Amino acid sequence: MADREFDAIIIGAGFSGLYMLHKLRGLGFSAQVIEAADDVGGTWYWNRYPGARCDIESFEYSYSFDEDLQQEWEWSERYAAQPEILRYLQHVAERFDLRRDIEFETRVLAAHWDEGSARWTVTTDTGKSYTAPYCITGLGCLSSFNRPDIPGLDSFAGEVYSTGQWPHQGVDFTGKKVAVIGTGSSAIQSTPVIAAEADRLTIFQRTPNYVVPAQNHPTDREFVGQLKQSYGEFREAQRRSLLGAARVLPQTPKTVLSIPEDEFQAEMEQRWAMGGLVGFMASHLDSGTDRDANERIAEFVRGKIREKVADPDTAELLTPRSYPIATKRLCVDIGYYETFNRDNVELVDLNATPIDTIEPQGVRTSDKLYEADALVLATGFDAMTGSLNRIDIRGRGGEKLREKWAEGPHTHLGLMSAGFPNLFMITGPQSPSVGSNMVVSIEQHVDWIADLLVHLRERGAGQVEPLPESQKEWGEHVDVLFNMSLHPQANTWYLGANVPGKPRVFTVYIGGVHAYRNVCDEVAESGYPGFAIDGEAKSNTVDFEGHVLRLMPAELQAA
Structure with a gap:
């Protein structure tokens, strides 16, 4: 009953x-x-x-x-x-x-x-x-939350956190050695903040992501005032759009490969300056269907990674090459790439040196043990x-x-x-x-x-x-x-x-x-x-x- x-x-x-x-x-x-x-x-x-x-x-x-x-x-x-x-x-x-x-x-x-x-x-x-x-x-x-099946995870002697189940009281990483496993959206958002607190931050990456800038800023009151005068039209434009967003640079009515180089670069710089994922997810007629067209856009983003990351080897590790851009949901960052220019941040390539086990003192790869006081699992969701x-x-x-x-x-x-x-x-x-x-x-x-x-x-x-x-x-x-x-x-x-x-x-x-x-x-x-x-x-x-x-x-x- x-x-x-x-x-x-x-x-x-x-x-x-x-x-x-x-x-x-x-x-x-x-x-x-x-x-x-x-x-x-x-x-x-x-x-x-x-x-x-x-x-x-x-x-x-x-x-x-x-x-x-x-x-x-x-x-x-x-x-x-x-x-x-x-x-x-x-x-x-x-x-x-x-x-x-x-x-x-x-x-x-x-x-x-x-x-x-x-x-x-x-x-x-x-x-x-x-x-x-x-x-x-x-x-x-x-x-x-997708808890990874890593040998020895339960043996870790320090603190273990997952981005999908974060303590509501927050976490203070001041003075600690922190290991972050994963470089998806939650890691991209959290690592700049953790790096500013931690004594040492080690980031373990399997697959790099394409990351575009948020270009975040305080709300433009003048824009919002105008928006609220015509919210109905704006909402209807959202509903009748490709991705459910109205305030974006529209899809270019040209194929990527037909655009001259100077015109293409100028347009991509405009999209980069506006920021946000929507303007890149479906930027051109053929960006999601033609690999050569997609590669041209991807290479523009790769160039931005090289500009932002000082060390060429680290920049290369952070550069996606194994899949087309926007076939994963693009990540939006605030200072992610710049984080790798800090002296207290290290990137570990799990393709070259995979994780063997988690030990009480830290993360052991095929190469060495990375000591950690705290472990952050940024391993996504089921x-x-x-x-x-x-x-x-x-x-x-x-x-x-x-x-x-x-x-x-x-x-x-x-x-x-x-x-x-x-x-x-x-x-x-x-x-x-x-x-x-x-x-x-x-x-x-x-x-x-x-x-x-x-x-x-x-x-x-x-x-x-x-x-x-x-x-x-x-x-x-x-x-x-x-x-x-x-x-x-x-x-x-x-x-x-x-x-x-x-x-x-x-x-x-x-x-x-x-x-x-x-x-x-x-x-x-x-x-x-x-x-x-x-x-x-x-x-x-x-x-x-x-x-x-x-x-x-x-x-x-x-x-």
Whole structure:
């Protein structure tokens, strides 16, 4: 017997869960949010490592659903740091009185579908259980820390920290020898801060990243004042953009290799001066599909690394050459490369001297022992599916989601999975999610889910799930786009390559936020083809590729 019953159970109180709760309340649905932390924030509650901040501009990485909220909130920096983003989400929770429907310090253990009652039963580590017709996950794509399997890790005598589970009281590295394992986004943001405190900092790198400058600065009040006068137009431009961001240098309407050298250099310098990842992720028509074109852009960034890092050998170690630029999500830095000019910082190339073991005194590679008082694990996340697979989710006939996804996730639109009725995944695998401005994608998913629930209520229907054939067709579409791009030439966490034993499956829709939104809109407007509602199936009639092609420049269509 469940402790409480609702119309919907929402798992997670980050950007996704908070807006989902607010949206459902406004539509007359009862909802309960279950959150493992003791407050709201999601990703921005847990990730408190030094230097943590967003890589999308603050006023783009924020809610658009309430005009008063947009007008009243003031961001202090172009790229907000973690504490400010957390304060923003706390403000949202207070402003809309959301905490009264959130069960904090409660971790979901299982969610099981009961075919007889057509309800989900969600059980938790507190012993409480909840039931509802609808279960909605807002778990975040980067919320399950990937603890590395390094021999001897538990034997380390000093302090061990992970960037994804940083102590809330902070850490003082003053006078200490610190070892950082990893050079992904969290390491790129944290190492400049740690280096300024530590007596000695050793950074262990397996694969260097392309890093572009944030060009962070205090908020330009004049710009924000103008923005707030036309926020509606700005938000619509976000929704109809490729990556969910509006204030960027637009994609150049030329192919990279057709641009004269002086013109190309001038344009790239302009992009570099503006900063931010979005202007580089899709800068030219062919930057993501032609390796020679991509290499020209990559070499520009490599030149910047050589300019910033004084020692040529260290600069070369920090220079990516094994994969195309932007096939991993670009990292944005504030002083990362300059950190390697400090006398107290050393870079260790794990390709030349891999880690053999962690010893009580430090990190031993095939070459030597690097002594350390503190160890920082900046080893990323079990992305996209990790958080979902850690919950015992069982659908029709007791089928386990983690078993169904043993060879990779299968979804329709990145929103639902066949065999799991009324289970919705906000920014789930095979949606734009981490390949976009997450807040834009979150709002789009929440609105779409809410519209579908209203549709079901109005027709007196109780269940919805995708058809297996539609799910298969969507997966093939995601793969077609993947194979058209340069992404297959990189081992990334988009593919699960950072987690040993995880199947290599591309989990991000890269057709564009605008194309994806158009697909979802057509599905809704056409009465949800590709889904079964109370067993009544309506085969997919939406041309997925057509939506992408209509937005693709003629030059690429011809290619």
